[in-house]
Amino acid sequence: GAGVSQTPSNKVTEKGKYVELRCDPISGHTALYWYRQSLGQGPEFLIYFQGTGAADDSGLPNDRFFAVRPEGSVSTLKIQRTERGDSAVYLCASSSGLAGGPSETQYFGPGTRLLVL
Amino acid sequence: DAKTTQPNSMESNEEEPVHLPCNHSTISGTDYIHWYRQLPSQGPEYVIHGLTSNVNNRMASLAIAEDRKSSTLILHRATLRDAAVYYCILRAYNTNAGKSTFGDGTTLTVKP
Numbered sequence: 600g601a602g603v604s605q606t607p608s609n610k611v612t613e614k615g616k617y618v619e620l621r622c623d624p625i626s627g628h629t630a631l632y633w634y635r636q637s638l639g640q641g642p643e644f645l646i647y648f649q650g651t652g653a654a655d656d657s658g659l660p661n662d663r664f665f666a667v668r669p670e671g672s673v674s675t676l677k678i679q680r681t682e683r684g685d686s687a688v689y690l691c692a693s694s695s696g697l698a699g700g701p702s703e704t705q706y707f708g709p710g711t712r713l714l715v716l
Numbered sequence: 717d718a719k720t721t722q723p724n725s726m727e728s729n730e731e732e733p734v735h736l737p738c739n740h741s742t743i744s745g746t747d748y749i750h751w752y753r754q755l756p757s758q759g760p761e762y763v764i765h766g767l768t769s770n771v772n773n774r775m776a777s778l779a780i781a782e783d784r785k786s787s788t789l790i791l792h793r794a795t796l797r798d799a800a801v802y803y804c805i806l807r808a809y810n811t812n813a814g815k816s817t818f819g820d821g822t823t824l825t826v827k828p
Binding site: 701709 | 761816
């Protein structure tokens with residue numbers, strides 16, 4: 600079946616611009632996660648959703664970052680007034696059961712590579 | 717969150733077994749041990765997970781120390797396609813269990 604998909608695969612923008620990154624989770628998965636990965640480092644947690652609500656947004660670095668999941672499926676990560684330091688790969692993952700289950704498997708998408716010039 | 721420690725890099729020869737270690741001395745009794753791997757230019761991929769007992773699946777085996785303060789991911793016959801960054805992660809049975817805290821992982825190089 601289809602895995603997690605993310606669009607666009609690559610995004611180049613200028614400092615100060617607004618960007619939106621989209622994630623389509625595996626159909627029926629109730630939990631959705633966003634991570635950010637800088638070059639040479641492991642993924643860094645940003646936020647996760649259970650259904651439509653953000654269950655934990657403690658990883659969002661500041662108020663320029665915001666994520667929504669209005670219908671409990673597709674999610675959009677929004678970054679306002681982008682800065683060069685926001686350049687990274689943004690990864691999305693989904694899982695099938697109750698978010699927070701410690702034995703759950705997360706299925707990752709290929710990521711969106713964001714470059715802020 | 718409990719922390720994991722892994723070597724930065726390891727090398728293996730093709731078709732030989734590989735043992736990837738992970739230390740997690742501050743693990744709590746309800747933390748699950750997960751392993752993911754990330755191939756170049758891809759998102760992380762689930763490998764295996766366990767709680768107390770050793771686990772086997774088609775990809776690998778997970779050996780968990782009796783005191784649970786360390787674990788080892790075992791690839792029985794490394795192939796060139798196993799070259800990746802391997803992450804050992806602890807997931808806690810609490811309100812923060814939805815997130816995974818990745819370290820920098822172990823970069824595995826497989827030589828033909």
